[in-house]
Amino acid sequence: MSVTYAAVQWNRQKKLYDSVIAGGVALYLGRFVGVGAMVHPQATAETLLIRGLGTAAFLLLHVVLSIGPLTRLDRRFLPLLYNRRHLGVTMFTLALGHGVFSLVQFHALGDVPPLVSLLTAPARFEQLGLAALTILFLMAATSHDFWLKLLTPPGWKRLHMLVYLAYALLVAHVSLGALQSERNPLFVGVVLTGACVVLGLHVAAWGAGRGYVEVCEVERIGENRAVLLKLGDEKIAVFRHGGKVSAISNVCAHQGGPLSEGKIVDGCVTCPWHGYQYLPETGASPPPFTEKVAVYETKVEGGKVLVSRCAKTSSI
Amino acid sequence: MREDEFYIGYLPQAPAGVRRVVRRVAIGLLTMGAVLSVALVLGQMPFAAASFEYGMVRGFDGVLYERPFPHVVMEDGASYLLAGAGKLGTREAMGHDGRQVRLRGSRVRRAGMTMIEVETGSARFGSGHGPEQVTVLGRRRLRGEVVDGKCYLGVMNPGAGQVHRDCAVRCLAGGLPALFVTGGEVLVLEGFDAKARRNEVGVPLTLEGVRKKVGGLEVLELTGR
């Protein structure tokens, strides 16, 4: 793969993804300002724009934050992750618009420069917004792969984990700001629901990621036979034999044959390709052979087979 | 998703099962956006009937007084407060207390009160008049919110409350007229040290002072705390 950095490498799915984002954002803002101007003729355009941009950015941040745990819970959501950066940058752009309009509207043309006014303002919620915007800016600015290389993946990841701090700051920004002025319970409701969704998904994904994945009902695995389980990039063969369930890597140590298509013969998993054998409990070939494949914890709960996400660390 | 479906972002087409899920998510999110945009915009607090005739410049004739804040008494007896550009008080009035004035500016209006954003350099002064009539109505202890007159009367909407608080602080520091919005009436607030008491702007507050009428202005003058 080439290591030249184009601004963005386009392909059909990215274009589709971005069109949906752009269209959705345009519709949201259009409706907010359009309907707002109709039902609140007294509201100034600046107010509607500031609020439209702020709410759009805040809502979009929930989507951005939810995609990670969603894909961990169900891999079908992966396409949402593929282009999450564009969603993030879009969210930042909206937030920047909101921040800049607010800065101009509420702090410009006074007795001190706008930023001085913002930083010394007594209501405090605006500084929280500025802090969050600064984090979002750093993330958006470093979103390209060039920075991933420069900061190294762990460094980049650490920087981008700050998004959770930004989210917390924004919940405070909204709670200490708009929620103090708005009386309609809808606003508190939206903020609370959003926080519950984001938090709930993370807790669920964390639990799922730590523990076991459900494979199928025990009966679906034939005696001495296996089913194939795909976990990320790993393939696992889950066998049933003599009232027990075992899980080992699907990849034969010989030439990568699919062990899940093999069978347990004489107590050993036997590869369908050239007949290499492995003990289902340890993944080791019976002596005198020395081949070994990875083994996974299994358990049966309520008739369902569960397999741990991580291979047992080898004791040999 | 069938077991063997596998999504690869750089391929032109996602597998059918994945496509279906993603399409559903996209439609769900777009719908949610549509509902929320309308719900949130409808759910906002109502906006006050206030207006700023931005860009519409008129001429005004009257007598100018500097206290408690610069204002012009019009021929019909109404008193119009004056504001400068942006978040600054006007400097046009300085040193011309009690003189006939002709100036240009844009009106800011809310509930019977009017303010003029004065076009800088437009004021022309004439002969002097006597001092303005002051009627003292007695001491009052009132609960309300300190706001800046320019935003509150219509340059911003909302021009009060928490979301507007930092702006009100800036406007008052810039010398714009202070108002005290009580449950009953909106009073011009005299003697409020907006810089020292910035933390008390834009929040519920109890103030005690002398209620008086200065020409057409309803005033609360803060005296020794």
Ligand code: HEM
């Ligand atoms: C320099 C940074 C920021 C400033 C000065 C700022 C200022 C403000 C102000 C003054 C309000 C109240 C506006 C009103 O109700 O009329 C507000 C509300 C709000 N802000 Fe911010 N903000 C900043 C950053 C952000 C960011 C980064 C986000 C989200 C990504 C955000 C989201 C919101 C939301 C959702 C509201 C409530 C809806 C609204 O009233 O606009 N703000 N902000």
Ligand code: FES
């Ligand atoms: S690949 Fe399994 S025996 Fe050859």
